[in-house]
Amino acid sequence: MTDDPRRPSLIDLFREEARTQARVLNDGLLVLDRAPNDAAALEACMRAAHSLKGAARIVGVQVGVELAHAMEDCFVAAQEGRALLDAAWIDELLRGVDIIARIGNDEDESARDAVGACVAALQARMARVAPHRAPLRREGVPSVAAGSAVSAPAPRAVIEPPGARADTSANADADDDATFNLLADALRAQATAPVVPATPASTATDTPAAPAGASSASSTTNDPGRMLRVRADNLDRLLSLSGESLVESRWLKPFAQSMLRVKRVQRDSTRALDQLHETLADLKLDPRAHAALEELRRLTAESQHLLAERLADLESFDRRSTHLSQQLYDAALQCRMRPFGDGTGGLARMVRDVARSLGKKVRWQLVGESTQVDRDILDLLEAPLGHMLRNALDHGIEAPAVRLARGKAEEGTLTLDARHTAGALLITVSDDGAGIDLAALRASIVRKKLASEDTAARLSEAELLEFLFLPGFSLRDQVTEVSGRGVGLDAVHDVVKRVRGTVRITQEPGLGTRVQLQLPLTLSVIRSLLIEVAGEPYAVPLAHVNRTLHVSRADIELLEGHQHIAFSGRRIGVVTAHQILDTAPPANEDGAVCMMVIGDGPQTYGVVVDRFLGERMLVVQPLDPRLGKIRNITAGALMENGDPVLIADVDDWLRSVERLVAGGELRHAQHGGALTAQRVVRRVLVVDDSLTVRELERKLLATRGYDVTIAVDGMDGWNAVRGERFDLVITDIDMPRMDGIELVTLIKRDPQLQALPVMIVSYKDREEDRRAGLDAGADYYLAKGSFHDEALLDAVRDLIGEAYE
Template sequence: MTPEQMKDASLLELFRLEAEAQTQALGRGLLVLEREPRRADELEACMRAAHSLKGAARIVGLDSAVQVAHVMEECLVAAQEGRLLLTPEHIDALLAGTDILLHVAATDAARAEQASQAVPGMVQRLQELLGTPAPKPAPKPSVALPVEPEPQVAPKAQPVAEAQPSSEPKPVADAPRRRASEEGSERVLRVTAERLNQLLDLSSKALVDSQRLQPQLAALQRLKRLQASASRLLDGTRDVAGNSLDPQAQAFLADARRLVGECQQVLGEQIAELDAFAWNAGQRAQNLYDSALACRMRPFADVLGGQARMVRDLGRELGKSVRLEVDGVSTQVDREVLEKLEAPLTHLLRNAVDHGIESPEARRLAGKPEQGTIRLLARHHAGMLVLDLRDDGAGVDLERLRQGVVRRGLATEETAARLSEDELLAFLFLPGFSLREQVTEVSGRGVGLDAVQHMVRQLRGGVRMEQRAGQGTHFHVEVPLTLSVVRSLVVEIGGEAYAFPLAHIERMRSLAREEIVQVEGRQQFWHEDRHVGLVAAHQLLQRPEGSTPKGDIPLVLLRERDNIYGVAVERFIGERTLVVMPLDARLGKVRDVSAGALLDDGTPVLILDVEDMLRSVEKLLASGRLERIDGQGRQSAGQRKRVLVVDDSLTVRELQRKLLLGRGYEVAVAVDGMDGWNALRSEPFDLLITDIDMPRMDGIELVELVRRDARLQGLPVMVVSYKDREEDRRRGLDAGADYYLAKASFHDEALLDAVADLIGGA
């Protein structure tokens, strides 16, 4: 909230800000006091927070909040003075009091009313734990009926007698300023997420634009070299001619040498200036982008609000003693990633408390401390946020899990007996799978780990689970530090650039053609002691096959649990950090694509949705229509090239078919455009030859459909028609035909030569 907004805000709104900050401090301190009930600094901090809230509540006239804060303060003062030793029951009541203080002034009227109704019971509970007798008339207010004359205290008057100037802020509006000073004495301004996204988008485009100066510099350097060559040629001409040139020619030659020299000097100066400008512009653009990105980054601690409290409360509800230890709270993460991490992190923590940590009796029998520990570590690694969550519980009962797999019909007893530990643990991530026999408020519905995996994958990350019997469970989560940029492997597919996010790639490698084998009608290769299926990337993306890579086949290996596939691409362009540009929402979900980006030179690139691609691979395998790939990534040699002839004239069809068959091509025929379109969609062809005037669908419509289809748009097309006017020829070529041949003038060799020009020999 800006200072201008603070001036216009009501006292109640300012109290909400104060309550939010102080209750967070109370919550953290009380969890520490539960472990170390005599820790003086935490007792002092919690007492002051309760005292500040009491004074702030008085100013805004919230009597119920005054009562709760007052009795909480008395409890903490008694602990400070040694008259009371805080127990978990005291902490329960004090934490419940912080909840009431947070909600009593909520904008939601129902929530505020509910909190106010809970005040009398909460005050009585704390007084009973404190051992305080029934309140007597005294200078301090009674929790049931305040004795102090509240109406005599004006909102802007001096604080009441209990509020010490040294411990309570003058106005409540100072709370945001105090929080700003605690964060490094920097002014804190609230900016909408949309503004930050716009700033990051503009800065990323500025960064890309700054890189476009490099090709211009390279072109100027090439021009400078050409001018140097021209100067040398002029010098050579002068040396060869000697004195044989007349004076006028010698003057022209001297002027030409002088002008070339001046051009070289000017060009050299401009290159130096442009080089300096490009370097400075690149640095400024990079700094601008880094600063814009930093505005979106927040410490990992922001996602932990209430998690320690949730772990503690859930443990007590289940009759367990559990504490959460966190390391790496200052690790910087994108705000959007933090927001989306809260739900899966909560699932994992609740899972650890419910399924992992044993009861105090079971831990005592196992020789463990009665209090269980969950440790959460956040760190950066290779441009990713890595979360390691470990508990010191019992781990996973693998035999019980194996029986659960068989009982749910997911595997036979023989198959389940052969499953490895990793394969068994993978079942825990299936939708609806749970080891709980009965559904409770905490678990039993089988949505925990399935939801975690789904949400982590939405963040373009991954989750892995390990366990050690009797020693605990370990969840390893990796997600990008920011969704605004993604580290990717850029490859060429169908002559265009595509990007695989590195987080979803098993590895990249080159495959020698002699390593490809045929297994059950599919092409596979040997990798890590297993056969791996081979799929052409251009077929997956329904793109025409691009240039043929020479030598080994570039492969990207993708893994989903135990399934691994090799995707053949045309070449590796390199590893790049790409600024993510979301696709227009009007496009909906584009199959196999998650977003767009620009390379350093401004070339557009599509960022692939690897999970979607894996589903496309499975569908392609199920269809049985895999293209065969040889050692150079093309269809296997030895197969004759196929030509589709579309013409409504039986005579013309047969003439063309016989000519092409005689040259060694494989030929299929269609009687009109509709018949030809159905044939193209059901079978692969290397060339389409079509007439124009046909029933149901003419040749122009057929060519336009072919050019609009992603899978067929690279198919060579020849039009053979009786219409030989220039406008007819132009109409066919404009529709997308590669060759136009008039029937009136064509002969055998003309047709065959045109076919050979388009697709080569049979």
């Protein structure tokens, strides 16, 4: 098994699920704190604890199993009426929720100790719970004798809003010390409980009274300088929606242009009708025919007039809609922006400290501190800016004595400038130092065997400066605390490429050096080239596409086993996108191919695609982080018609080509080849409400070649089996909306599905549970308690065989 359940990826998935279930438990417990008998809240809490226990058991986090089991026992006892979750009990359960939110693995001693203490406290409370299902009454509340007057039950201790008066008349018979302890426990619970939004079920007594100064505070609601706290994901969603609106608005223009063609066709038909009228004018036709012809001419003229009016309205709407969408996007983008100065707070101190350590005097200038920068780009800039400034201090600005000898002020100037220009963010680091010694740079290139002496002598200044971005390249022969390792400009180059920007170095001998970064204003919208590969669309950022070509297969040459074409006076390698994306080649190949040129320098390649679909401006939709890094893909987007499209990671594509070249696995694209017979892959549907269990089972089966589809609960699974063909269904039992037993029953009662094999994988290992599953029609029952990879795979092979027919 290549995917060990204890691999960090699965542990990370478990942590994600633990945090999700902790939020469910937290919300449910806060509801139960107000309404202890709320059935929906109890059910939600019990299910969350149950799912967490199954997930913890499947990845081997025993402390999670113990804690979730203890919490589940409490909720079950409350559901059965054997226990009432009072404030102190809620405190213990909330303490358990806090532990769940940070639980990770058995090796964490502090987690084990915390879980042990919490489990012991919960078990101590459960030990006092009656084993039967009779509801427990509160201590201190008198029982109601038969025939006696019914008195109101004593309310639970609650925390009154500031200034409110607690009504304790109903608790007159309760012990004062017990009441004090209850209040103290409730106060501690309120102090440690996280703040959650009020739910619609909240009552007026749950809401604190408005402070006396509320009326004066409300007068500031129109203050333009007010600061509001908004979740980052809400802002991202707003920007995403506004970007989609902007993309959608640009669909109106081509639609209006197509309507102009309709108008031209109608104009031509009107002319043809006029000619027909003139031809028939001299003929003695029936008066009714003449009247019909005149009516037809009138209707045609009227429809042409109406169409012209509607087209004018459409063009006006197109202008207004595009303008409004652009304003909306700009406003949403502004919410995402931060002043450039927010990311440069520590640079002034860093420049001062480094200059002092080098014995240099430097005047620091920050220009464009208020320039608005996308927060994601600003977060990425901190390290590159530090490298660039340290390089300027160490390599550029001279020592005071040297500057004085050259007729300069002994204090050098180091400037960081940020501004918007031509729809991009331009960041410049400049100094008034000595510039770059090109002779020393050329000698270093030769000494490091990066080019021969003759080649280095022919390199232009711009070409020489490009070597500074190579990994490990430095003009320093000795490593110091400031430089010498060759990671500075290399790190800058990597970050700039990651955000689809450019970097350029210019210098003047004796006058200084300038490094310019040109970056996109935002990472949320990109201009892309849409291509089609194996029937699927892909988007390639235009910033990474050098050229698009239509090349005859006869122009693709085979040299030393590799394919090449002539491009810009040199030869570049050729590879197919089918090999990069590991898809089947097309069955029919024409005499010409669509090719895009990507990469730079010796890593420039022509990539053959099925066809070009045009250019689009796409709103970037980040992939779910739980998916991890997907090879060759960086993000997703939606096209105008709502279809999803994957955005290519061009750097990954280049690395994939390098691996194919190194392994000698490149297929030839000069001529078409018969498509090899495709093996039929058996399809499996995994139905489980636990993210961790779903992902583990999916990876187990997918690595063995099975085509796996997932469903998040029984209802989702039932809809899936009715809409698609599967060879096997693997399901849990306890799930929301529809449990596994009901799903199995529905499948086996359906005449078209009853032959479909169904396997139950559940944490319930009791004989009666196993019998219930098999009686419902399940073909196999596997307990999660004894779950391991080979057991599942053996069971799948027993039921449907290997992955390929």
